[in-house]
Amino acid sequence: LAFWLSAGAWDAAAVWTMMDDATRKSVSDSYHAAGKTIRVSMFGATEYPLLSGGDPVAIGNSVADFVKKYGLDGVDVDYEDSGSFQTATGGGEDFLITLTKTLRAALPSPQYVITHAPQAPYFTTASNYPNGAYLKVHKEVGDMIDFYNIQFYNQGAGYYEDCAGLFDKSPDFFAGTSVNEIAASGIPIEKIVIGKPGGPGDGNNGIMTPADIGSCISSKGNKAGGVMAWQLSHAGADWIAAAKGGL
Secondary structure (H helix, E strand, O other), rough: OOOEEEEEEEEEEEHHHOOOOHHHHHHHHHHHOOOOOEEEEEEEEOOOOHHHOOOOOHHHHHHHHHHHHOOEEEEEEEEHHHHHHHOOHHHHHHEEEEHHHHHHOOOOOOEEEEEEEEEHHOOOOOOOOOOOOOOHHHHHHHHHOOOEEEEEOOOOOOOOOHHHHOOOOOHHHHHOHHHHHHOOOOHHHHHEHHHHHHHHHOOOOOOHHHHHHHHHHOOOOOOOEEEEEOOOOOOOOHHHHHHHOOO
């Protein structure tokens, strides 16, 4: 459910809070019966919490309280402040590490699911992010993160738009950020969920048809952990069936 912001719940997350308890429970029960979880997504492109001096401990505890109050199954951290990874101080990395520790302390596994939704370049082995961005985050708290919904889109024209670029060889500017290259950097392949636009209007680039995504996945012996679409309204059951390939 997008999104939880420091100012409160917005969009689908706000709609969830407006339901009465019985309706929320009914919806949750139906999802759980189908083997699915309902989590709230934090931040997105709307909020860069460090720019307003956000405290990761206070934010983490507030989100955890929200999850428990509204009967959710966990949190997806959609942190998109690229600039915070480009400083010498490592502000973005430290924020995410502390936030994740706070979330997991308040939302223990396996009762609650904690995921992150980083942009693919945040795993680069190039010098773009001197402190390591998500490679450092994973090293410090990867065992607290259930999986990564990685955004393989909106990173530049032609990037991650065919099977080779998605799985085997990323552009030099974002070296090491295809699926298999991220896995080679130490991220377990089963934690790598491939994020793609659900429709042409859901992303500026990185778009592949669900059939092409599925064909690509099926051709690889090294299977990723799953497929994610932004956004669900344009990625129904047919999209999912085609895109998941052999997963």
